Amino acid sequence: MTASRHLRKGLYLLSMLFIAACQPSPINESAVTDAEEETADTPLIITSDSVTMTPEHILSIKPSRYQPSLGLQGNIExxxxxxxxxxxxxxxxxxxxxxxxxxxxxxxxxxxxxxxxxxxxxxxxxxxxxxxxxxxxxxxxxxxxxxxxxxxxxxxxxxxxxxxxxxxxxxxxxxxxxxxxxxxxxxxxxxxxxxxxxxxxxxxxxxxxxxxxxxxxxxxxxxxxxxxxxxxxxxxxxxxDETKLYFIANLPIQAKPQLSVGQTVNFTAEGISDKFTGQVSKLVSTSQPKHLLVYVNVIDNEVSRDKLLPNMKVTGRVNYGQIDVGTIVPKRALHDVDLTELQTPPYMPRQPLTANIWIIGQDQRLTRQPIEVVEYDPTTQQYLIAGVSNDSLICLADLPVDSKGKKVIVS
Structure with missing residues (x-):
């Protein structure tokens, strides 16, 4: 009986060791990311009619909701x-x-x-x-x-x-x-x-x-x-009269349909951590050059009183329209754009920021499409963009401009 119990115990230990040895190692996310980047950087095979790439060069749409807004900047007067x-x-x-x-x-x-x-x-x-x-x-x-x-x-x-x-x-x-x-x-x-x-x-x-x-x-x-x-x-x-203040922001004339008198503007002042509130009071179109002057009156309250002074530089945003859906992409997907402005708070461009991306259509052909960069997430180091349809695939490769219209072959 004693020998039989020792034999069974030994077989049990051996089986447990075998099962443990067969389990996969814990996933190292940074290692996977590095491997994906290395794969995405592997040479592409480009011919006169096709571009051969790996699956890691292709990004599926990752939707994210956001509130459209415009950035405003000016000096308190x-x-x-x-x-x-x-x-x-x-x-x-x-x-x-x-x-x-x-x-x-x-x-x-x-x-x-x-x-x-x-x-x-x-x-x-x-x-x-x-x-x-x-x-x-x-x-x-x-x-x-x-x-x-x-x-x-x-x-x-x-x-x-x-x-x-x-x-x-x-x-x-x-x-x-x-x-x-x-x-x-x-x-x-x-x-x-x-x-x-x-x-x-x-x-x-x-x-x-x-x-x-x-x-x-x-x-x-x-x-x-x-x-x-x-x-x-x-x-x-x-x-x-320093008790009644305002500032004027300069925007492209194309922003006029998104703005109206009475809209709320949230803004901050240089060197002050407090957040302030204003209201659009007037919109003036200029002809030479074509711009839109946005007058914003400061709401006089306990927060703004005695803190905002003439000549202070302020930066704010005004929301417009309904909640929209954008797409999350890494930096490598964006081309022909300077993203420096988005690297500091509020991580959103003051004016619409346009970039180009490569899209793989349902016919497996490449198109170069302009999009708008909406926001940067410093935690994930990803960018939110608008202007891509849900049935598209994004190509992460930095392709020559003449790749437009070529067929994508996945190896």
Missing amino acids: PIKQTTFVAVHPILIEKTLVSEGQWVEKGTPLLVFRRVGTASKAEDLKKPEQGNLESDGTNQVNSENIQHYDAKSTIKSAPAESDIAVVRKTDSNSDKTSEANSAIEADSKNPSNHDVEINTTKQGAQYNLITIHASFAGRVESLSANAGQKLAARDPLLQIS
């Missing part, structure tokens, strides 16, 4: 901003504010008088040329200013108007100016805000002029001091 510039030589009588000071609407800013041009009191009553200027993208109002075209220099403004107001204003509203103070706005800034310039008679020849803030904002670039003489075209000061 105040929606309302005014710069005062001397049109004629002037003398600063008083400076009533300091640089960096926050002022409310109607706050007196400075007092000045014109110098060196008038010789008689009667001259002040005559129309004079070039008293007030506009750069064609901004608007000006003051007392007694007649209606004029903002795209040209005033030809008949009264002599009191010695300040050119270069203004960036609210890009969304379209208000009507007060009576006798209206101007025509251009296509970039169709809104209007009053610039208050009060005049008081001072002696027989000159007027004393006080400029008031037309909206609440911060005084910037103050270059006018009491007793200082300024030449024509010299800047005086700038007021910016």
Whole structure:
């Protein structure tokens, strides 16, 4: 009995060792990947009518869902901003504010008088040329200013108007100016805000002029001091309302059908980890060259307040359309494209990124097809592309351009 038990135990151990020896070794995924890459890099046999390749050169469609979106990039700017510039030589009588000071609407800013041009009191009553200027993208109002075209220099403004107001204003509203103070706005800034310039008679020849803030904002670039003489075209000061911000992104004109006023834009600012929200406020098409200017107003909330400042560079995205289905491919499948932009967050191109891939059709013939690169996955080092049908096969080989139309033979 004892010998029989030892024999059975020995046979059992031998059978277990035999079974263990027959089991396959654990799969090393990196080794398999390396082997596939080596196989895919093996020489191809290319003839005048065919291309012979291994099965590892051929990739089946791997679908993946994604949300179509466009990238937007720009610099933060105040929606309302005014710069005062001397049109004629002037003398600063008083400076009533300091640089960096926050002022409310109607706050007196400075007092000045014109110098060196008038010789008689009667001259002040005559129309004079070039008293007030506009750069064609901004608007000006003051007392007694007649209606004029903002795209040209005033030809008949009264002599009191010695300040050119270069203004960036609210890009969304379209208000009507007060009576006798209206101007025509251009296509970039169709809104209007009053610039208050009060005049008081001072002696027989000159007027004393006080400029008031037309909206609440911060005084910037103050270059006018009491007793200082300024030449024509010299800047005086700038007021910016930094509580209401926006940025402008430049896109190809082809993106216009995907965008509309009111769309939400999620964006980040350079050097800040927080995420911010904006809203498309206006779309402007340009003719030379053909581009689309996308105006995005920043949503004023606890996240954006005190963190976003003028001149900050921002990058964001706006979603459009329905969820779509793309295809996942390795880098070797993509040709004629620079993928550098996708190597850093958010791993998506700012504008549509086109590449070429080789497709094996149902007739086993090769075609070279343009596609759009949608996204890069740094974890898998794979790319998501759009524009490939589900019944196609992708060729991973880097073939000569004249391979188009040749038949694929799998060896």
